Each structure stands twice: as C-alpha cells, then as structure tokens.
Amino acid sequence: MNEIDSIVNNISRFVTLDRVEIDVFTSHLKNVRIKKRQQIVQPDFVCKSRTYVVSGALKAYIVDPNDGQEQVIGLAIDDWWIFDFTSYINQEPATFFVEAVDDSTIIQLSFENEQKLYDLIPKFERFFRLHAQRTASGLQKRMLSNLSKTAEERFDELANRYPKFLLKFPQYVIASYLGITTQFLSKIRNSRTKS
Amino acid sequence: MNEIDSIVNNISRFVTLDRVEIDVFTSHLKNVRIKKRQQIVQPDFVCKSRTYVVSGALKAYIVDPNDGQEQVIGLAIDDWWIFDFTSYINQEPATFFVEAVDDSTIIQLSFENEQKLYDLIPKFERFFRLHAQRTASGLQKRMLSNLSKTAEERFDELANRYPKFLLKFPQYVIASYLGITTQFLSKIRNSRTKS
C-alpha cells in the first residue's frame, strides 16, 4: 500500500469519496519524509498543517520553561494524526514540539489547502468534524483515566489498548505520556516480571 | 435575552445565519428546564442529545464501580455545551452521569435532529466541526495542566480562567474536577488565607 492509499483509506472509513474527489483531495496534500529527531512543529511558530502518519513514530510534547522538563502530550504511529491542535485551529503560535522518534513518512494538509478543500468538496467538513469529535472523545477518556486511575492501571490500559506504542517508543516517552517518571515506570514493570 | 437568543448568539460566533436559517435551526431544538440534582444522562443509556446550558450549572461525572468514588470530568455553566461525548457521537451506552447542580435552563439538540440539520443547512457541519475542535483543544490544555502541574497550580489556573466555576459549584465538585480530594483542596486554600 502506498502513502496515498493509506490516507485515503483512513478518510474513507468516515466519508465516501469517488475517484475525482480522491484526486482533488490528494492534489492538496504534501508527502514528506522526515528523519529521526526532526521537528515539524516548534513553539512560537504557527502549526501550519495537519499531519497524518503513514509510517514511523512521532511525539508531541512541551518543554516546561521553568525546569526544562519534557512533558509528552501525544503520540502517533501508523494511521494517526498529530499536530498542535490549539495552534492549528486558531493559526496562532504553537506551544508544542512535534518530533519524529523514528524515520517517518507523513502526509501534510496545510491550513490553506484545508479551507480550499471545504469549498471544493464540502464532505471534508464532515470528515474533519468526525475526526475532531473522535479526538475529543479519546482525550476525554484519557483525561478520565488520568484522573481516576493509578499509574499502574494506566500503564496496563495503554499496554492493552495500544500495544504497538510500547514497541515504537522508548520507555521514558511512554512514562511521560502516562504522566509519571521513567524511574517509576521501570519499577512498575519490574515489580511484575518476578511473579 | 431569551433562551433562543442565547444559543443563536453562541452559534453565530462561528457561522453566519440568516433569519430563515435561524428559524429552521430553532425548530429542531428542545427547550428544557431541569431542577437541581436532576440527571439528563445516565450510564447504560444512550446519550441522545447535545445539551447547551442557557443558565444554571451542570456536572458530568462517573461513579467508579469498585469504590463508588465520584469523578467529575466536566462542568458547564451559561453558554457551555455538555454531554457524554463518546456516547453521543457513537450513539452507544453512556458511562457518565450528567446532572444539574442547580435549577437550570437548557436547550437540547437530538442526534436525529442534528443529522436533519446537516441536510437542511450544511453550514452546521462547520459549526459542529469548530465546536469539536475547540473541545479537543480545551481538553488537550487541561490534559497538559493535569500532567505537568501541581494541584495548587491547577487550582490557581482554574480560579483565574473560570472564576465563575468557584461561585457556582461546591468545593468538592471543583476538587474532583481538578483530580484531588476535597480535603486537600481545603488545605491548599487555607494555607494561603493566612499570608
């Protein structure tokens, strides 16, 4: 499966596109290859595109201005979207970094092209509504998990729900995503390999 | 300002509606008054409507099946929307309660009417896309706050950003929303009235 098929399949799970629409859509996209550690969004710069991950792995995080601590806020692997939501929708300076954790192939849709797409094929308005709704739903679940569960329960949840994350991201990234320290995650894991 | 003006203003901040469109829109809404402690969404029942709050105060929360603990996940006062996002968008059984904390006036848009509205006035697809995007953006910020800040910092943030919440909701609801116990919030607050 090539890059374009990948994103078209993603979209087609929510709206039906004919051949012409697919062509119009894909002509608005930019195919990009990025290398490990490359950053596609940085604080103080406007996040200009939505990014769809074809293959590879990316993380979104902030760096605390006080203590320099890195806080991971989002992860993305194959078939996920990732960008600084707030920066993108308001076209205002970002607060996140979005960075490749591995060499990755991504597809980007710029803010301008997104607007053009709405005029040409209003159906995309629906797709991105559904996409945003699913994002909000997922964030609400994650929020709930963080508020009401222990670190160990959250880790189990992640391991069951997104086992690929554990393969693609180093432990310290997973730990930060869960809101705990890498040392503590290590202790959680090792307190169980014994039993 | 009457109930309808209130919600029309809310929508008009994002899309422009003419008189006819406003009439079509409002004919799809249901105006409801609910009393304190009344529940409009319950676990195991499908969340059938989006709820817009004209006046009053509502909270969304889950009850942990193990320990019976109540975890507040969302709050809404004047001009906010509140519903079980996951249940509503998938039209599947809810996991939340949504309950009035005070006598409230709300406006509800049912899932069926929402779909009809999209056919009649496609512009609403845009409105709800923007709405979902803003919800996702807000949740991402809250997520970040919960992951990287102390209870005290989160409380200050809430007090600055949404001072009305402190007036409308009892302390124990605010505490749960912040992810802390009511006792601990009390200690935070009182450790400062002294200085």
Added chain:
DNA sequence: CGCGCGATTGAGTAATTTCAAATCTAGTGG
C-alpha cells in the same frame, strides 16, 4: 430548631518524585 450536607482540621499512610549512582544498549568513528 435541628438535621444533613459540605467544609475544615489533624494524624497517619500510600503513591510517586527526586536525586544519585550503576548498568545496560545502540549508534558512531576509527
């Protein structure tokens, strides 16, 4: 006026962090 819910207080405890050091691992240059 009293009952019940919500807020406060304190003591003891559990979860998680911080700091520091040791160990392991994977990538790079020679």
Added chain:
DNA sequence: CCACTAGATTTGAAATTACTCAATCGCGCG
C-alpha cells in the same frame, strides 16, 4: 568490526505530594 560514548533503563534511599480516615465544625433548608 571493535571500542567508545551518549543515551536509556534500572535500582535504592530519602523526600514530597496527596490520600484516607476520623472527628469536628458551620450553616442553610425544611
């Protein structure tokens, strides 16, 4: 292809943050 090194993980002890439990207090509503 090996040795080196920077990055990543593990381990332990001490410190912090926030929780639980239990008792008390305050106050608004019936």
